[in-house]
Every structure is written in structure tokens, then in C-alpha cells.
Amino acid sequence: MGTYASNALAFSQYTYDTPGNGLTAYVHGPSPTSGTFYSTTTAFPIMVGGKSMPASYPDGLSNTIFFVEKYAICSPDGNANDGGTQWADRYETQTAPFIGVQAYSSAATLSYGSNQVGVQGPVYGAAGKFQVQPYPYLGTGTNACIPGIAGTSHIGGIQVALGDGSVRSVNASVSATTWWLAIVPDDGGVLGSDW
Numbered sequence: 001m002g003t004y005a006s007n008a009l010a011f012s013q014y015t016y017d018t019p020g021n022g023l024t025a026y027v028h029g030p031s032p033t034s035g036t037f038y039s040t041t042t043a044f045p046i047m048v049g050g051k052s053m054p055a056s057y058p059d060g061l062s063n064t065i066f067f068v069e070k071y072a073i074c075s076p077d078g079n080a081n082d083g084g085t086q087w088a089d090r091y092e093t094q095t096a097p098f099i100g101v102q103a104y105s106s107a108a109t110l111s112y113g114s115n116q117v118g119v120q121g122p123v124y125g126a127a128g129k130f131q132v133q134p135y136p137y138l139g140t141g142t143n144a145c146i147p148g149i150a151g152t153s154h155i156g157g158i159q160v161a162l163g164d165g166s167v168r169s170v171n172a173s174v175s176a177t178t179w180w181l182a183i184v185p186d187d188g189g190v191l192g193s194d195w
Helices: 176-183
Strands: 002-007 025-029 065-071 101-103 157-162 167-171
Parallel strands (some): 025 101
Antiparallel strands (some): 065 157
16 A cells, blocks of 8 residues: 655745745646646656755755655545556646645646545645545545545654655654645745644
């Protein structure tokens, strides 16, 4: 079940929907129904950045998550083809091996599942905090797996790789705000004491 995901914000171009508010920063992905799956500038958010070290990371490399745990198979519609790993799925932004990517739709909510209105929702900011032992990983429920965010099978917390090359465990009790500020490399915010 376990695999790893890249933090698209650490490598890609992105914008803040509300300037100065790190909780509204995410990579704006394409609509999965727009025929842009194979566009190198929209369907591969991890590859279109032009960032440089350390200038692109003013919050500090030791305060920016680059890679994180993520469930390999994870789908609210029960489709085992959804989810995403670094090895199997590079095209659909809503289920690909990234975090920090919100696929576009007219309602700006398409982020996981297969165009099902009842299971769509944002996967960034306060809604982007990782899941601990999501279940079921295929199907719906109160703790069902959301493929657009990180997820871990470890009950105590999640493993992350930071920009300085270090690896650490982030406690499951970390706040959603602190978590997302560690995802955004240049929000200027100070990580909470729970970091």
C-alpha cells in the first residue's frame, strides 16, 4: 500500500489564490476531462518549475517538505486504477504521485475520484493535511482514503523528506496549518510549535 509522493509546490510553478496566505497556495492542475493529461506543462506539475536552491526556498530547506508518504492505491469510487505512485501514474493530477496539486474544474473542486460530485473536494490548505491509516482505501466512509493528499499507515505520524536531505517523522497531532506551511516553500510563515 505504501509509496511516496513529491510535493509539487517544492518543485513547480504555483500561485496563491489569496496573496500572502500560504493556506491558499497550490499547483493549479488541469481538468481531468479537458484532454490535457499528456501536456508537459499542465499534466506534469512536478516537471515545470525552474526553481533553484536555496533561493526558491526562503522559508528554509529544513522547513520545506519535498517528499512524503502516500498510499499507492487510494480511491473513493472503488477504482483500483485511481490512486497514484511514482511508478504507475504520472498523468491524472487528481490521483498522481504528488501532493499540493488541485485539479481544475468549473467549480474548482475536482481533486479525486472520477468526476463524482459527491466525493470531490479541495486537497490543499487546511484540507491538505495527511491522513493516518485511511480506510477503506477503495470506497467511501468516514475515514476513506483521499488520493490527493498524503497518507500513512503509521499510527503515530508520517515520514517526510525535507529539502535539506534530512528525514523525519511528523507527529499525527500536528495542526493542518503547520503541516501546510511546511508544504509551501515561500509563504514566510513560522512553523508552529507542534512542528
